[in-house]
Amino acid sequence: QVQLQESGPGLVKPSQTISLTCTVSGGSISGNWIRQPPGKGLEWIGSIALSGSTYYSPSLKSRTSISRDTSKNQITLQLNSVTPEDTAVYYCSGGYGDTWGSWGQGTQVTVSS
Numbered sequence: 001q002v003q004l005q006e007s008g009p010g011l012v013k014p015s016q017t018i019s020l021t022c023t024v025s026g027g028s029i030s031g032n033w034i035r036q037p038p039g040k041g042l043e044w045i046g047s048i049a050l051s052g053s054t055y056y057s058p059s060l061k062s063r064t065s066i067s068r069d070t071s072k073n074q075i076t077l078q079l080n081s082v083t084p085e086d087t088a089v090y091y092c093s094g095g096y097g098d099t100w101g102s103w104g105q106g107t108q109v110t111v112s113s
Helices: none
Strands: 003-007 018-025 031-036 043-048 054-056 064-069 074-079 088-096 099-103 107-111
Touching (some): 003 088, 003 099, 018 088, 031 074, 043 064, 043 074, 054 064, 074 088
Antiparallel strands (some): 003 018, 031 043, 064 074, 088 099
């Protein structure tokens, strides 16, 4: 059974960087980052495949970096130069290989001064 747990700071100031970690147990160290702003739908941020290749949403690509530490079973998201529009619940999803059907519970990140 795959379990994923997101962690990171709940409050970030504008222009700073959101850094989140997804800790994976029982699955592959590959997956997606997705977010849901308040009152809006889900937005795909990016992915890291089992091969280590990364893929990003075109609208966020210039500010996003996804990496992993297989020794710690973690996938990391960094989103730079944030604004209040980046306020959202951030989720990671994962599974086995490049099939990602399991989700973490999500973590709220608020961008505010």
